[in-house]
Amino acid sequence: MIDQMLAASPNLMNTFLFFTIAAAFLMVILGFVTYAILAERKVLGFMQMRVGPNRVGGRWGLLQTVADVLKLLIKEDTIPKLADRPLFILAPVLAFTPAFLVLVVIPFSENLKFADLGIGLLYYIAISGITTIGILTAGWASNNKYALLGGMRSAAQMISYEIPLVMSVIGVVLLTGSLNLNEIVAAQENWAFIFIQPVAFIIFLIASIAELNRTPFDLPEAESELVAGYHVEFSGFRWAFFMLAEYVYLFAMASLTTVLFLGGWQPIPFLGFIPGIVWFALKFILIVFIMIWIRGTLPRLRADQLMSFGWKVLLPLALANIFLTAIIKELINSF
Incomplete structure (x- = not known):
């Protein structure tokens, strides 16, 4: 169905391709944000002679930021x-x-x-x-x-x-x-x-x-x-x-x-x-x-x-x- 729609309309194909690339780029950015926060915490820990995150996701804490994001998403939204x-x-x-x-x-x-x-x-x-x-x-x-x-x-x-x-x-x-x-x-x-x-x-x-x-x-x-x-x-x-x-x-x-x-x-x-x-x-x-x-x-x-x-x-x-x-x-x- 999607292939027929794209073949029938080049403009629709370009729009679909644009949003696909934009969504993929957004995922790359979100991945950077997730692990930039982790990298920052690990580097600051090293500079301040601390360990940094080392519980969630093994000794390197690779899933710590993921856990933090999930925690924020399920927190109560108050206005x-x-x-x-x-x-x-x-x-x-x-x-x-x-x-x-x-x-x-x-x-x-x-x-x-x-x-x-x-x-x-x-x-x-x-x-x-x-x-x-x-x-x-x-x-x-x-x-x-x-x-x-x-x-x-x-x-x-x-x-x-x-x-x-x-x-x-x-x-x-x-x-x-x-x-x-x-x-x-x-x-x-x-x-x-x-x-x-x-x-x-x-x-x-x-x-x-x-x-x-x-x-x-x-x-x-x-x-x-x-x-x-x-x-x-x-x-x-x-x-x-x-x-x-x-x-x-x-x-x-x-x-x-x-x-x-x-x-x-x-x-x-x-x-x-x-x-x-x-x-x-x-x-x-x-x-x-x-x-x-x-x-x-x-x-x-x-x-x-x-x-x-x-x-x-x-x-x-x-x-x-x-x-x-x-x-x-x-x-x-x-x-």
């Missing part, structure tokens, strides 16, 4: 009586959906890409900003002062660090003359931009961690002072949506960092026989490990330190990097 019910239900969706949508422009290899947009980088930045609305909505709809404070902190933090993050990639755009992520990867055939734009890479990495609300920039949650912040009133699968969004963004941001500064799927010279997707995966894993390493090493900043660092340190450095990149490129073109 506070005085909460704004429609917005309370909508907030987790607003936080998660953009995290998945930004992945369509990431080129994972020369052939594995979903959308080759000429403004792929601009698309990523624009769509990822919607998550701020979801977090702010969650804080407002909860009708809880701690949740509202967490939501307001998140809006201030994500807007503040979005500016140096965007400024840091302008140097890359100047060097390539394009916002297309595939062309940016192609421009790194000889030298990855981490060697040409080291300051931009450091700014981008720091700002991306702040965008992810991860330690040491986890002020919107801040359990010690805001009892979990914007999602304090959420439980069960709604709370899980916020955590899912955070780790999907970890996947997306590590992928974007790999594309912009580590050459994407471009191989190391003399090792070109190794498939591009393998190179992408190795570089991607390195970025994820660095983000976990930073979480296990640095303490949380104060709110005033957070804002001062973004506006008084990262933003001037990003502007200076743009200025120097433009001057050096012009001098090189002149000769």
Whole structure:
């Protein structure tokens, strides 16, 4: 029956194929989230001289996160009586959906890409900003002062660090003359931009961690002072949506960092026989490990330190990097 329908309508076949690929990719992302959480717990345990999960799923705790997900799914779903019910239900969706949508422009290899947009980088930045609305909505709809404070902190933090993050990639755009992520990867055939734009890479990495609300920039949650912040009133699968969004963004941001500064799927010279997707995966894993390493090493900043660092340190450095990149490129073109 399905074969007859697909043969009768090429458009229906394309739609069916699109949704099949999208569903398969979603399963890959969910698998990454499941085991990224486990990897983070094991790495943090090692750094802090602890064992980490080692009960569910053998000595390595391979099924611990699966058990945690099942626990969240069967937990009671509660909505506070005085909460704004429609917005309370909508907030987790607003936080998660953009995290998945930004992945369509990431080129994972020369052939594995979903959308080759000429403004792929601009698309990523624009769509990822919607998550701020979801977090702010969650804080407002909860009708809880701690949740509202967490939501307001998140809006201030994500807007503040979005500016140096965007400024840091302008140097890359100047060097390539394009916002297309595939062309940016192609421009790194000889030298990855981490060697040409080291300051931009450091700014981008720091700002991306702040965008992810991860330690040491986890002020919107801040359990010690805001009892979990914007999602304090959420439980069960709604709370899980916020955590899912955070780790999907970890996947997306590590992928974007790999594309912009580590050459994407471009191989190391003399090792070109190794498939591009393998190179992408190795570089991607390195970025994820660095983000976990930073979480296990640095303490949380104060709110005033957070804002001062973004506006008084990262933003001037990003502007200076743009200025120097433009001057050096012009001098090189002149000769």
